[in-house]
Amino acid sequence: MICSDAFITTADAMAEVRGAPGYRYLTTPHPVAGLSAEQVRERAEGIAAEVAAMLTARKAA
Amino acid sequence: MGGEPDPDLAREAIEYCYEQGWTDGLPVVPVSQPLLDRFLAHTARDPAEVLWRMDHLGRECTVRTAAINAAMAGCLPEYFPLVLAAWDAVMRDRAAKGGGWQSTSGPAPLIVINGPIRGELEINCTGGIFAAGFRPNATIPRALGLMLRNAFGVAPHVFDQTTQGIPGRWAICFGENEEESPWEPLATEMGLAPGASAVSCTLTRTYEFVDNRHTQDPEQLLNDFADTLGRTGSLIFRGQSAGVVFCPEHAQMLANAGYSKSDVKDWFIEHVGRTEADLRRAGKDAVSEGGPGARSASESERAPADAFTPYFTGRKDVPIIVAGARNAAISMVFRVFGEWSNSSVPIETVRSPVAATKGA
Numbered sequence: 001m002i003c004s005d006a007f008i009t010t011a012d013a014m015a016e017v018r019g020a021p022g023y024r025y026l027t028t029p030h031p032v033a034g035l036s037a038e039q040v041r042e043r044a045e046g047i048a049a050e051v052a053a054m055l056t057a058r059k060a061a
Numbered sequence: 062m063g064g065e066p067d068p069d070l071a072r073e074a075i076e077y078c079y080e081q082g083w084t085d086g087l088p089v090v091p092v093s094q095p096l097l098d099r100f101l102a103h104t105a106r107d108p109a110e111v112l113w114r115m116d117h118l119g120r121e122c123t124v125r126t127a128a129i130n131a132a133m134a135g136c137l138p139e140y141f142p143l144v145l146a147a148w149d150a151v152m153r154d155r156a157a158k159g160g161g162w163q164s165t166s167g168p169a170p171l172i173v174i175n176g177p178i179r180g181e182l183e184i185n186c187t188g189g190i191f192a193a194g195f196r197p198n199a200t201i202p203r204a205l206g207l208m209l210r211n212a213f214g215v216a217p218h219v220f221d222q223t224t225q226g227i228p229g230r231w232a233i234c235f236g237e238n239e240e241e242s243p244w245e246p247l248a249t250e251m252g253l254a255p256g257a258s259a260v261s262c263t264l265t266r267t268y269e270f271v272d273n274r275h276t277q278d279p280e281q282l283l284n285d286f287a288d289t290l291g292r293t294g295s296l297i298f299r300g301q302s303a304g305v306v307f308c309p310e311h312a313q314m315l316a317n318a319g320y321s322k323s324d325v326k327d328w329f330i331e332h333v334g335r336t337e338a339d340l341r342r343a344g345k346d347a348v349s350e351g352g353p354g355a356r357s358a359s360e361s362e363r364a365p366a367d368a369f370t371p372y373f374t375g376r377k378d379v380p381i382i383v384a385g386a387r388n389a390a391i392s393m394v395f396r397v398f399g400e401w402s403n404s405s406v407p408i409e410t411v412r413s414p415v416a417a418t419k420g421a
Contacts, residue, residue, distance in 0.1 A: 013219045017118055
């Protein structure tokens with residue numbers, strides 16, 4: 001899961017009520033809504049390595 | 062029990078409620094079991110009945126929990142059927158079911174009451190409907206806010222993600238001024254029997270007045286409303302739903318000119334919107350395919366500058382209510398957060414409250 005950094009408190013609280021306190025997710029700077037397609041692509045490129053690392057870490061676990 | 066109540070004891074109990082995190086910032090009424098029983102005696106519904114469940118939060122609100130929060134909000138026990146009906150009414154709203162309560166928009170429930178219950182509970186329908194000063198008007202919407210906070214844990218900064226919210230978010234509740242309205246009551250329009258006590262409720266986003274004591278021409282008056290109804294600032298999707306709480310004077314002027322409520326709605330459907338140039342200037346001229354059609358700034362001109370985009374798709378998008386005093390021609394435009402259910406909920410009446418034993 002990738003969450004914009006304005007929603008960290010809510011995301012953490014959500015993880016807790018769903019019985020997964022400390023659930024790991026990635027963040028991207030807020031805001032996202034107004035980004036152009038190209039800017040979204042840049043964000044994706046910037047975070048791709050972290051996404052891969054998180055997915056493979058979970059797989060190995 | 063005689064004598065004056067002890068203010069220090071009362072304050073102690075109020076502070077206890079603050080410490081538990083049960084308040085919305087203002088003091089709440091501490092609730093004893095006998096007080097709770099009096100609330101529950103005003104409904105035939107089982108205290109254990111689940112009013113609503115938010116599956117994603119794993120939380121629910123029962124009739125009993127609603128009663129506790131209504132009592133804390135300062136309601137009288139006899140308001141309780143109205144609180145339950147208001148909750149049922151707003152939860153018919155698709156947006157309320159779909160996470161609207163947690164939206165960054167911070168939408169406010171608009172609660173409108175029809176029928177004889179307005180007189181029985183002394184609900185304000187005339188001067189100052191959006192202002193403070195009347196117990197049912199102030200405490201019934203507050204009860205919904207406390208239910209959200211205390212039953213579902215939807216409180217600011219965590220599950221309530223409101224960016225700024227709406228002034229008076231938990232304080233918008235009034236009776237329709239049926240006595241001075243030239244048109245049928247809202248609940249009758251929604252299909253309930255004339256004279257029924259009922260509540261209608263939807264989530265709303267903004268309120269803006271239209272002060273027009275300047276013309277006797279109904280078209281000029283309607284154009285003044287259309288300008289306010291057609292704001293681009295509140296436009297997020299392809300179209301939007303917005304309504305008017307007409308003061309009696311504006312409503313009567315339109316009715317005297319031959320406009321029924323439906324005629325006014327139809328006029329707004331035709332005239333409320335913006336030109337392509339206006340939308341482009343605001344960076345909202347492009348509409349995405351599918352869904353509600355999210356707006357954004359387009360990269361090139363899509364339509365002629367004078368092409369007109371109407372906001373409303375039908376009468377369901379333009380709720381009309383009549384309320385307020387007859388002392389000036391000042392009305393209120395409001396915007397619906399999502400889509401109003403276009404329905405009213407009858408209010409249960411328990412004429413002789415049963416012995417206060419339930420839920421003990």
